[in-house]
């Protein structure tokens with residue numbers, strides 16, 4: 001039997017146990033969904049959907065998603081150990097392929113050391129940073145598992161079960177807004193690797209794919225900077241920022257198309273300001289930090305929205321190579337930093353923002369040049385900053401609020417980075433958001449957020465291969481057809497199921 005239960009937010013699991021015992025006796029129960037109800041703020045409630053009585057046995061990932069295993073499938077090479085590459089390798093291994101997973105960066109532990117050293121003033125390593133290394137861009141991230149992709153309930157369940165198997169908190173199976181946190185992701189990706197190794201997958205780090213192997217017009221594996229990996233099945237899952245690889249694929253004749261994408265910056269507020277607006281209180285015992293998701297139309301009609309909100313989180317320098325200045329947001333499971341941040345983004349068409357870029361690769365070059373511009377202005381990984389009223393007119397503030405960013409925040413006239421029409425639209429959006437969240441327009445604007453969605457799409461043929469390169473498959477954010485941890489993981493899983501397994 002399914003039933004709804006509402007308890008004051010901050011109630012413990014014991015409170016839920018007791019309530020269920022009182023109403024339904026001592027039989028087993030399962031939480032199907034848990035969400036926060038703030039409609040009567042400052043009174044907040046946890047809403048639970050509960051199943052009681054005879055419960056179906058919890059499925060294992062393997063039972064939920066059966067994969068036919070066959071002998072003699074041959075060798076598969078998967079490039080990229082992010083969510084897409086990981087789940088592609090998982091499925092191909094279950095289907096009977098002899099799988100090699102290639103990652104250009106180092107294992108997670110070493111990667112963490114490199115990032116910490118960078119944030120203390122060391123060099124930014126071009127294969128070991130917030131974008132590259134074991135687990136991909138998803139490792140040192142916020143670890144939100146929300147996704148706007150529709151019709152993925154079975155795949156989503158499979159991925160969540162795997163993550164719990166690797167040590168993610170069990171609550172991600174039922175929370176309406178599941179969140180793993182960077183500290184848990186660090187352990188999770190290593191457990192995932194251990195599982196693949198025990199199942200016979202050959203996981204290789206520090207292998208940067210620089211080209212494809214071709215045989216009679218078909219892709220027959222990959223070449224890295226140190227080795228060759230011939231394969232019967234080749235799948236790339238290189239993520240958003242694999243610009244050198246995209247250029248190589250283009251030169252090889254892969255079909256690319258530029259598409260609408262989003263540009264903007266991070267905005268950071270004191271966590272308590274957001275809590276007050278969303279909960280009516282600065283803190284609620286038992287709750288971590290308040291979330292928001294906002295969307296509005298600027299005066300011009302352009303869509304402006306917030307994205308990848310990190311309650312109680314940090315803004316981080318997420319450049320994928322030296323000389324670029326890009327920001328993103330992360331949080332730990334506890335979500336306990338004094339700040340909350342989110343991307344504020346405008347949907348743009350490539351021809352509006354880069355009018356001279358007449359080919360997909362010219363769009364890529366222009367995007368990289370934009371990411372380099374902030375670095376060139378500041379000469380380092382310090383981050384440009386301003387306040388919302390200063391956006392359109394380019395006002396320079398003599399001082400800015402404190403920030404979670406690990407490097408100094410330098411006041412900058414954002415007109416040196418973005419065109420005025422874009423700043424006006426983003427500014428309009430922030431004014432509208434301030435009608436929903438009081439004080440939103442007092443936030444600190446930081447850096448450039450350029451990686452929330454891909455500017456290019458790699459075209460796939462009806463058989464799922466990369467158009468122009470038979471025998472090659474691509475999945476995840478790098479394909480331009482997915483974005484975010486869950487949707488990229490689902491894409492990797494689906495492409496492997498549909499074209500390999």
Ligand SMILES: Cc1cc2nc3c(=O)[nH]c(=O)nc-3n(C[C@H](O)[C@H](O)[C@H](O)COP(=O)(O)OP(=O)(O)OC[C@H]3O[C@@H](n4cnc5c(N)ncnc54)[C@H](O)[C@@H]3O)c2cc1C
Nearest residue numbers: 080082084104136137141142143144209239476477484485
């Ligand atoms: C700081 C940060 C926070 C984020 N927070 C969230 C969040 O909370 N929720 C969410 O849904 N999304 C979040 N994202 C986005 C999310 O991480 C990505 O959408 C997702 O990881 C994409 O998965 P992917 O497997 O397609 O690619 P990636 O995770 O980018 O993985 C690609 C991998 O391929 C490797 N690679 C690239 N080129 C080569 C090559 N030539 N040879 C060998 N290996 C190569 C890279 O090193 C990388 O490890 C965040 C991203 C960042 C940077």
